[in-house]
Amino acid sequence: MFDKVKKNGTELLGKTNRIVEGTSIVGDIVSKADFRLDGELIGNFTSQGKLVIGATGVIKGEIICNNADIEGEFHGKIKVLEVLNIKATARIHGEVAVGKLSIEPGAEFTATCTMLTHNKEVIVKDGKGSE
Numbered sequence: 001m002f003d004k005v006k007k008n009g010t011e012l013l014g015k016t017n018r019i020v021e022g023t024s025i026v027g028d029i030v031s032k033a034d035f036r037l038d039g040e041l042i043g044n045f046t047s048q049g050k051l052v053i054g055a056t057g058v059i060k061g062e063i064i065c066n067n068a069d070i071e072g073e074f075h076g077k078i079k080v081l082e083v084l085n086i087k088a089t090a091r092i093h094g095e096v097a098v099g100k101l102s103i104e105p106g107a108e109f110t111a112t113c114t115m116l117t118h119n120k121e122v123i124v125k126d127g128k129g130s131e
Contacts, residue, residue: 021056028061038072055089081116 016034019025023039031047038054043061045051050067053059057072064079071087077095078084084098088106097114 019057021054053090079116 016036017031018036019039019041021038024042025039026042028044029035029041029046031045031049033047034049034051035045035047036052036054037045037057037059039056040058041061042059045059045061045063045065047065049065050069051063051065052068053070053072053074055071058075059073060075062077063074066080067082067084068078068080069085069087070090070092072089073091075093078092079097081099083100083102084096086092086101086103086107086109088104090104091108093108093110094112095114096111097116099116101113101115103109
């Protein structure tokens, strides 16, 4: 009656994971879907989707994703293959590599910036060595 459909990474895109304000994670996050962080992450983040760091969000570590919007605070190294939107409330410190960059007036941007000439999709491994 009901067919079971095996979900691959592309079917997960558009769905959003969320870490709420007041939550602190120490470790790495790997996600195939979009992600919103309003809490704190001390570690690395990798995603094939879009990362949103909310106004109360803080990440200290390395980020690799396809798209990102930053309203909060980031310290470390970030690689965004497509578009990085930095909002007026954002505080960015570190190294930035992007396909396209948008910075609103008022943002704190203390970083080196490299524009990527080639865009490739982020490949997320499931921890077992397969994709």
